[in-house]
Amino acid sequence: MGRSPCCDKVGLKKGPWTPEEDQKLLAYIEEHGHGSWRALPTKAGLQRCGKSCRLRWTNYLRPDIKRGKFSLQEEQTIIQLHALLGNRWSAIATHLPKRTDNEIKNYWNTHLKKRLAKMGIDPVTHKPKNDALLSSADGHSKNVSNLSHMAQWESARLEAEARLVRESKLRSHSSSLLHQLTTTNPNTYVLVNSSSSGSTSAQLQLKWPSSKHSHNSVDLESPTSTLTYNSDQINVNHASSSAMGAAIMQPAMIEFVGSSGSSETKEEGGDNEQDWKSHLSFTPLGLVHDHHQNISMSMEAAGAWTTNDHQVGNVAGDMEAADQEGFTNLLLNNSDEVQSLSDGDRGVDSDNGGGSGSGRGSDYYEDNKHYWNSILNLVNSSPSESPMF
DNA sequence: AATCTCAGCAACCGCCCACGA
DNA sequence: CTCGTGGGCGGTTGCTGAGAT
Structure with missing residues (x-):
């Protein structure tokens, strides 16, 4: 019309x-x-x-807009989210609450895109440009497939988060919201808590709804798994050893508890080259699957840890580069662990006919890890005299 | 000093979607 | 179900100022 x-x-x-x-x-x-x-x-x-x-x-x-130069953390977050979401600026903007989608878009187009290009990374695919030559031979294409796959779930998650933020701004109560989400989008999990302003630690609770067969209302007493991290360690605590199993009948809850710990928010400026490189962390991802509910969930520990202004739960760590590998392994291992708890197969997420359990899963996570590590290594190995900064 | 080039950014445009009548 | 409207989103344009020639 x-x-x-x-x-x-x-x-x-x-x-x-x-x-x-x-x-x-x-x-x-x-x-x-x-x-x-x-x-x-x-x-x-x-x-x-x-x-x-x-x-x-x-x-x-708008009075709540932050203007001026983007911090290193913001740059990282934009790059990482762009790798997952593409040009979905509004979704990216939900993780940078005081930045507008327009500003992020402009910043990407005028700064970050060029920077990545100079680093030899395709700003569209976030792959090393010479990777195309190798992809057919060494299986990198599978990584891209995996990334795309994860992006779909990240995308769904961000949408749910964004919707929640919008709803909360309208002062709708969580019960009605959860009801709405669980009834209209059964494969969506919901952000139910986020970091508090001004806090040096933050909590993000992610809840996914129960199956169609269970009650629409959400049991806030559901088993809780807690992922705690600071720059030194990651702990995963299962409030209930049968948390994932309990998800069959009730919504399970995973709670990310981030503590800035020794990692403090870096100020912008300074030695930009070193800062940018040393803080460019990648996005370790692990997928948790619960075949009982056909839910796949991406646990993300990405981007910048901004302690003073995040309303949206960007579970992020400003980790030292030395921690990144360990963090990746921990997350990947954790996801494997949780996966085993869930007695999971690939659920709806298995679109390549695998369903072969641990074998495929192992390759899956290994490929993801290698993919992101390759990006990180590329960044870290960039010559300091590179004109990119 | 004048002109040219280019980067940065604000703003516009057109499409799409949700919602209500 | 269709249609009209409001609002959101992503792509693009065009102005402006700084640096180069």
Whole structure:
């Protein structure tokens, strides 16, 4: 069907906003809220299209926007999430709460994309460019397949998180939200808690809904698994040894408890070259499968650990490079461990006819690990005199 | 000093989706 | 179920300023 323009464009101003227009828009929204964007320009006395007002507000005037240079952690997060999600800027922006999708998109296009390209990494696939030559021979294509596979689940997860954030902003209660999610999207797991502002530690609880056969309401007393990490160690605690088994009848809960520990948020600037390289951590991923519910879940420990402003649960570690390998192994091993607890096969996630249990799973995780390690190694081995920084 | 080139970024455009009538 | 509308999203454009020639 046709689409009418969002507003009558005759006589409406376009182009850069003047301070006076900004002031009008700000004053109106502060007093009345934006309400209907379409009606706002008239009410606020602006000769602008409602869409233009909305964009100006969301990308520039909103009071909770952080402007200025991106920190190293933010850069890492963007790169990692882009590797998983592609150009889904709004989804990426949910992990950088004070940045707008437009700003992230611009930053990617003008800085990060070029930087990766100079490093010999294809900014689209996040593969080393010469990898294409090798892929047919050494199985790297399988890595790409795995990455794509994981991305699908990451994508679903981010969508669930983003939806939750939106809902929480509307002050909807978790019970109704969980009910909605569990009834409308049974394969989605839900962020039920996130880091508190200003805290040096953070908690992220991820809950996935029960099967269709169980109650719609969520049992908050469900077994909890806790993943705790700081820069030195990772602990996985199962509040109930049968946590995964219990998921058959009740929603299980996995709780990520991150402690910044000795890892502090780095300030931007400084020796950018070394900082950027030494902090460019990759994304260790492990998939947990529960074939009883056909749920696959990606446990992510990615990106930057920002302690003071994350509302969305970006479980992230600003880990020293030396910890990364160990962290990867731990996560991968943990996921194997949990997987064994779940007595799992590949669930709905097995799309290549495997279902061969540990054998395939082992290769799967090994391939993922090698893939990401190859990126990390490439970055770390970049010559310090590289013009990329 | 004038001109050119290019990077950075704000803003626009068009498409899509959700929702309500 | 269809249609109209509002709003969100990603791609792209075009202005601006800094640096190079």
